[in-house]
Amino acid sequence: MEAVVSEDVCTKWSETLRVYHTTSCELESELQERHELGLSEFEVLKILSRSCSKGGGKAKMKELEAEMYLSQSALSRTVTRLEKDGLVTRATCDFDRRAMFLMLTPAGQERYEAAQPTYMGVLRAHFA
């Protein structure tokens, strides 16, 4: 009884591990090879694209952080990389000068739209 339950959770975990690993590896390499984007960079573009379309073109760092599985420091550096590539711009918030707004540049929007089908293709291949 106990043993059955134990075996069951182990199986579930190793299944999760397998799916996560194969999918994230393929996402990573496909996005890198075809669009020069890491997975977390793509995720930032994805969230920005979504919130920009309804939020008037900007999102706060804190909002991004809450939606991603990434530490504050890692997110900060990811955004730095994206900014260096000209895909997003940072802007200080007028009302709270501690906070930063992020905005997709046209190049960022374009890059995201080019990469999105690749992303979806991998997901479909693994989950459909």
Next chain:
Amino acid sequence: MEAVVSEDVCTKWSETLRVYHTTSCELESELQERHELGLSEFEVLKILSRSCSKGGGKAKMKELEAEMYLSQSALSRTVTRLEKDGLVTRATCDFDRRAMFLMLTPAGQERYEAAQPTYMGVLRAHFA
């Protein structure tokens, strides 16, 4: 139709991501805090413990590599750390002197048996 399928695979992926992230983070921190073991270190001990009980006390690096989601180099260094902590020992194979046998030390066996309930506890909390 297309949209529904798309939404579905996205949901599945983000669910996988969530489960993987929360579980692996908790495994990592619990194992580290209570037993001074990283997750991949624990995984090596786990596989060794299993194959030792039936295989006469040893396993080859290649076998480990095949059973883990870890590159050859990462595995090599993980084993180096375990060896430095006195939990496993390396031994060259007599028949193929390229290959390495790994063996759990008594301390390694002990550490694994102490950590295993912690590991199972986390899995049960997330999957049961």
Next chain:
DNA sequence: TGACATCCAATGCACGTGCATGTAAGTTTC
């Protein structure tokens, strides 16, 4: 208003990982 706590983002640092390469041992081909 002044002192203190809280919050946001950036950065120094240590660490684990993957890729590419090195080294040594085994295998194949002629």
Next chain:
DNA sequence: GAAACTTACATGCACGTGCATTGGATGTCA
């Protein structure tokens, strides 16, 4: 048996990450 190839593991290196800290801005309370 020598040369070319393959296999097993270790290691140099670059990179992304998390933790802890810093610096600056905001909020709170007396």
